[in-house]
Amino acid sequence: MSTPSPNPASNPAAAAQAGATKSAFSFKDFVIKFGLLIILAVMIIVFWRLEPAFANARNMFSILQAVSVTALLALGVTVTLAIAGFDLSIGSTAAMSLMASSYVMVILNQGTFLAVVVCLLLGAFIGFLNGVLIVKGRIPDLLATLGMMFLLLGLQLIPTGGRSIAKGMTLSDGSAATGTFTDAFLALGRYRLFDLIPLPVIIMLVAAIILWVFMERSRYGRVLYAIGGNEKATRLAGAPVERYKIVAYMISGLFASIGGILLAARVGRGDVTSGSSLLLDSVAAALIGYAVLGAKKPNVFGTAIGALFVGTLLNGLTMLNAPYYAQDFVKGLVLVFALLFTFGFASSQRR
Amino acid sequence: MTEPGREVIRIRGLNKRFGSTHAVIDVDLDIRRGEVLALMGANGAGKSTLIKILCGVHPADSGTMEIDGEPVAFRSPLEACAAGIHTVHQIINDGVVQQLTVAENLALDEICRPEGPVLLSRSVITARAREIQAILGLDLPLGKAMSELGQAERQLVAIARALSHDPKVLILDEPTSSLSEAEAARLFTLIEDLRARGVAIIYISHRMSDIRRLADRAVVMRDGRTRAEFTRPLDFDGIVHAMVGHRLREGAHSAVAGGRTVVEIRDFALTPTSAPFDLDLREGEVVVLTGLIGAGKTEFADCLFGTATPHAGSVTIDGKPLRASSPQEAIAGGVFMAHEDRGNSSLVAEFSVLHNMTLPFLRQFSKLSLVVPDQERRAAVGQVSDLAIKCPSIDVPIGSLSGGNQQKVVLGRWLIQPCRLLILDEPFQGVDIGARQDIGRRLRETAAGRATLVICADLEEATEIADRIVVMRDFSVVGGHSVDGLSLDALVAEISGAGTHATFA
Numbered sequence: 076m077s078t079p080s081p082n083p084a085s086n087p088a089a090a091a092q093a094g095a096t097k098s099a100f101s102f103k104d105f106v107i108k109f110g111l112l113i114i115l116a117v118m119i120i121v122f123w124r125l126e127p128a129f130a131n132a133r134n135m136f137s138i139l140q141a142v143s144v145t146a147l148l149a150l151g152v153t154v155t156l157a158i159a160g161f162d163l164s165i166g167s168t169a170a171m172s173l174m175a176s177s178y179v180m181v182i183l184n185q186g187t188f189l190a191v192v193v194c195l196l197l198g199a200f201i202g203f204l205n206g207v208l209i210v211k212g213r214i215p216d217l218l219a220t221l222g223m224m225f226l227l228l229g230l231q232l233i234p235t236g237g238r239s240i241a242k243g244m245t246l247s248d249g250s251a252a253t254g255t256f257t258d259a260f261l262a263l264g265r266y267r268l269f270d271l272i273p274l275p276v277i278i279m280l281v282a283a284i285i286l287w288v289f290m291e292r293s294r295y296g297r298v299l300y301a302i303g304g305n306e307k308a309t310r311l312a313g314a315p316v317e318r319y320k321i322v323a324y325m326i327s328g329l330f331a332s333i334g335g336i337l338l339a340a341r342v343g344r345g346d347v348t349s350g351s352s353l354l355l356d357s358v359a360a361a362l363i364g365y366a367v368l369g370a371k372k373p374n375v376f377g378t379a380i381g382a383l384f385v386g387t388l389l390n391g392l393t394m395l396n397a398p399y400y401a402q403d404f405v406k407g408l409v410l411v412f413a414l415l416f417t418f419g420f421a422s423s424q425r426r
Numbered sequence: 427m428t429e430p431g432r433e434v435i436r437i438r439g440l441n442k443r444f445g446s447t448h449a450v451i452d453v454d455l456d457i458r459r460g461e462v463l464a465l466m467g468a469n470g471a472g473k474s475t476l477i478k479i480l481c482g483v484h485p486a487d488s489g490t491m492e493i494d495g496e497p498v499a500f501r502s503p504l505e506a507c508a509a510g511i512h513t514v515h516q517i518i519n520d521g522v523v524q525q526l527t528v529a530e531n532l533a534l535d536e537i538c539r540p541e542g543p544v545l546l547s548r549s550v551i552t553a554r555a556r557e558i559q560a561i562l563g564l565d566l567p568l569g570k571a572m573s574e575l576g577q578a579e580r581q582l583v584a585i586a587r588a589l590s591h592d593p594k595v596l597i598l599d600e601p602t603s604s605l606s607e608a609e610a611a612r613l614f615t616l617i618e619d620l621r622a623r624g625v626a627i628i629y630i631s632h633r634m635s636d637i638r639r640l641a642d643r644a645v646v647m648r649d650g651r652t653r654a655e656f657t658r659p660l661d662f663d664g665i666v667h668a669m670v671g672h673r674l675r676e677g678a679h680s681a682v683a684g685g686r687t688v689v690e691i692r693d694f695a696l697t698p699t700s701a702p703f704d705l706d707l708r709e710g711e712v713v714v715l716t717g718l719i720g721a722g723k724t725e726f727a728d729c730l731f732g733t734a735t736p737h738a739g740s741v742t743i744d745g746k747p748l749r750a751s752s753p754q755e756a757i758a759g760g761v762f763m764a765h766e767d768r769g770n771s772s773l774v775a776e777f778s779v780l781h782n783m784t785l786p787f788l789r790q791f792s793k794l795s796l797v798v799p800d801q802e803r804r805a806a807v808g809q810v811s812d813l814a815i816k817c818p819s820i821d822v823p824i825g826s827l828s829g830g831n832q833q834k835v836v837l838g839r840w841l842i843q844p845c846r847l848l849i850l851d852e853p854f855q856g857v858d859i860g861a862r863q864d865i866g867r868r869l870r871e872t873a874a875g876r877a878t879l880v881i882c883a884d885l886e887e888a889t890e891i892a893d894r895i896v897v898m899r900d901f902s903v904v905g906g907h908s909v910d911g912l913s914l915d916a917l918v919a920e921i922s923g924a925g926t927h928a929t930f931a
């Protein structure tokens with residue numbers, strides 16, 4: 076079945092004009108579209124020339140493994156960005172999931188399956204609460220999820236009295252915890268397929284592909300983007316906007332909790348401090364994603380590239396022995412430039 | 427009442443274009459001291475643009491403006507203010523700061539003065555505020571926050587602020603649109619007082635009762651031109667005539683009687699005080715709902731589409747009661763509606779023509795929730811050719827199309843699936859004449875299987891598409907006429923409410 080071809084001949088003047096505009100701005104268009112991908116490629120080449128070990132397959136997959144948790148959170152927040160919302164609670168949702176999985180296994184002495192299910196349900200439920208606060212409680216998204224962020228940061232520490240969860244830890248009644256991280260659970264964060272590809276990378280890629288199909292190819296994704304573009308028009312076109320918005324936050328919570336599980340599996344203990352930088356890194360990845368292929372909007376592919384971009388940069392800088400404080404500086408620099416690609420150049424082109 | 431004073435403002439040959447829209451065309455206008463000039467016209471007639479030129483928001487493309495005989499050309503609202511022209515905009519919240527007190531708002535210009543003192547003393551502010559309200563003889567709660575005030579009081583504060591500069595000209599844009607009758611009466615007293623002091627007042631309103639009470643002179647704009655001027659005693663039928671239709675289109679088509687009744691509306695009261703009415707809409711018939719702005723046309727349509735609830739009454743579709751408490755349910759019940767102001771209420775600016783068109787019916791083009799591009803594109807391309815939509819491709823952003831073509835996309839969206847009742851609210855706003863004819867033609871071509879209700883204040887546009895014209899006034903249906911042998915005078919009398927008050931449907 077051939078796609079019906081659009082007919083430029085029906086309006087030759089407009090078509091000619093569009094053509095003219097295109098050629099006049101072609102260089103700018105090219106930069107806006109491929110600028111970020113080119114920088115990524117150049118960056119990889121430069122790191123490889125400076126430090127040949129950078130480019131071996133194992134290191135490449137290490138980069139992917141390092142970014143997989145950030146990427147999962149970033150993918151989730153992309154959905155809330157698509158509805159012109161925001162989810163600040165993803166970092167603490169992931170931390171919550173990390174603590175909850177540890178709690179279920181180490182203290183409650185339960186198995187892998189239950190730990191994972193509890194985390195996923197918890198993530199979806201936190202997202203549901205966020206959505207209800209925003210839709211029914213009419214709290215602005217930033218404020219509602221900021222409140223949720225603090226709430227979770229405190230809540231996750233209550234069951235253990237603020238201590239990290241580790242095998243054999245002393246419980247409040249003086250006895251030692253009998254449970255342990257199961258091997259199956261730890262494998263989620265540590266197993267390498269063919270002794271090369273880390274499982275978290277595969278999980279992240281599968282999640283990214285599913286989300287890409289959902290956002291770009293399914294009618295639900297179309298409606299989510301429509302809500303972000305014009306909520307009123309979408310409601311008047313018959314979409315149950317409130318329900319969609321709640322679902323968007325649930326997806327965000329769910330992805331954050333998957334990220335938390337992978338983090339727990341890699342760390343192997345319920346560390347209260349892991350995941351503190353997750354929020355900012357993933358938001359940065361999603362925002363850098365706006366600039367990928369000139370999308371100018373939150374998009375799944377861009378977010379994945381954005382996460383890769385940040386991960387590559389950090390890995391390369393680490394290998395070159397750059398001081399740790401240089402990392403945040405460079406991250407900020409990249410973000411500012413990416414946003415300039417998206418907003419600054421794009422808007423001058425649109426006029 | 428007042429002697430015709432000398433001219434404060436003298437406008438000659440004013441023109442303003444926005445892209446392809448010629449918003450103000452060769453306007454000549456004089457505004458005199460101690461006079462209330464009512465500036466009237468339907469939406470998009472050019473009133474707002476004219477006012478924005480007057481108060482310095484937009485520069486004019488050509489033409490001259492004189493104030494007290496001195497030629498002026500404002501480059502900013504500040505310059506207009508300095509020349510003595512002050513405006514109170516329709517959205518009063520733009521004119522006051524919610525978080526500050528009444529006194530602070532009244533003295534706001536004093537507070538913001540760059541050369542003023544760095545530290546503000548409360549007593550100085552209060553003294554200044556008292557001074558301002560004394561000039562107007564007002565008694566406002568100076569210590570209260572603006573946000574605690576009612577609409578009328580906010581309006582008075584905004585006006586008081588404008589008046590504290592001792593303006594030569596005061597422009598009031600729809601000042602009574604959110605006021606109760608008692609609040610409006612208070613405002614009218616103030617306006618009459620100002621007139622007596624020699625202030626020239628330009629009063630923009632759609633409310634005939636306001637005009638009746640206040641206006642010394644009325645100027646009607648239509649399609650960017652000043653069409654008619656009326657002096658006391660004002661001829662209200664003449665004003666409506668000039669606003670909504672200078673001539674009727676004869677012989678474009680003859681009325682279709684319509685088949686069986688699709689929509690039955692019974693004992694329908696929009697508000698507790700409005701008169702209940704009945705209305706039937708039949709299959710194959712295009713009914714135009716007309717009336718002045720504020721007559722309740724959109725409110726009525728909102729009730730049918732589930733975005734508003736009527737005070738009383740019932741609606742059935744094909745004999746079954748319509749239960750719609752949201753657009754989703756209305757659409758499921760066979761009621762489709764294309765809203766007024768397509769930019770805000772119909773289109774997603776970031777989306778392409780294709781995605782805008784198919785938004786409500788994605789389910790139809792999906793398999794396992796995944797959109798099947800071929801089916802979707804075929805439907806959109808069909809509408810593009812049926813409606814003669816001019817676009818280089820269905821994948822271009824909707825914003826790159828002209829207003830008329832955007833409106834066609836909105837109509838095409840609702841023609842993708844059959845419905846029982848199609849409602850279009852002011853579909854010809856900001857639409858060029860060619861597109862207007864295409865839309866009207868397609869609307870009539872497709873009318874067979876459904877009832878069609880088009881809200882349209884302009885009678886020329888109405889007669890182009892209607893089989894029957896139904897008039898609304900004061901939130902109630904007051905008359906219905908077949909388009910065959912239509913009497914313009916009777917229609918206009920019904921719209922303005924100047925004629926007999928016979929109620930029939």
